[in-house]
Amino acid sequence: MSSPNVSVPHRRTRSDHASETAEDYVEAIAEIVEERGTCRVVDLATRFAVTHVTVSRIVARLVSLGLVETEPYQPVRLTEAGRKLAKRSKHRHDIVYKFLLALGVPAKTAAIDTEGIEHHVSPETLKRFEDFTARATAD
């Protein structure tokens, strides 16, 4: 066997994982800017519990993706594309989180699980989550 079978819907790939990271970071940048006014590398390092070196390299990747703008030793800013992606990510994040709460999952656990789950929920499933939450909270 030389080339992989293309028609297999099974695996999240490397690039999937990189996209998840991008979404997590732009979402975090938007939140931090909301809270503190600006977002520095060190803020992201704290948020994600990694060193500033790791953040720097991921931010560099986001710059090359056109999601973020930086100047040396300056705060990190989102581009328009970055803001849009952050908004979409936050929207999906919120739907998943409220869904887990509506299901009866404790807030703390729901927050953690949402982080892991959000990138793997298809639009179709997300719609079911919304429907369930709407019905459950209407009581």
Place this chain on the structure above:
Amino acid sequence: MSSPNVSVPHRRTRSDHASETAEDYVEAIAEIVEERGTCRVVDLATRFAVTHVTVSRIVARLVSLGLVETEPYQPVRLTEAGRKLAKRSKHRHDIVYKFLLALGVPAKTAAIDTEGIEHHVSPETLKRFEDFTARATAD
């Protein structure tokens, strides 16, 4: 800043991702052995839509983790630890899949989303999934 903040529950780490891969692989090996009697590297390559080289290296890692046994040019076998992990993984996988079905997600989408979600569901949330499925299918 030099060392990362430890008390942040935010991120799936590299080792998390490696564990997910291990679970996916032992689960796949168990399934393939169930279906075909033995599991070869090429079967896993087809299943995960990657080349045999990638499979070989991941299998080598599973061997070093004590989950799998191999001899050169021979099929891949699970150790007792591997079988136990596969069983737990399949159990969780099934719960998530049935939950999505019970929620009204189409089978095909549910199968795909389960692949992504299963590794990020805490025991607490998993229990809620089970409860919901039980109630929904009791109708």
Place this chain on the structure above:
DNA sequence: GGGTGATTGTAGCCATGGCTACGGATTAAA
């Protein structure tokens, strides 16, 4: 036995995201 095709191994490349170590830049305080 010899050949052919499928399977597996090995070498070596890349991207991503972890890290330490160290040095430069910035900022605020003395």
Place this chain on the structure above:
DNA sequence: TTTAATCCGTAGCCATGGCTACAATCACCC
């Protein structure tokens, strides 16, 4: 202004999991 602390960049290491290219092994048939 100098000094100290904080922040950021760079160099360079590692693990994981993608890949191509090529070699070796195995199984099977002639």
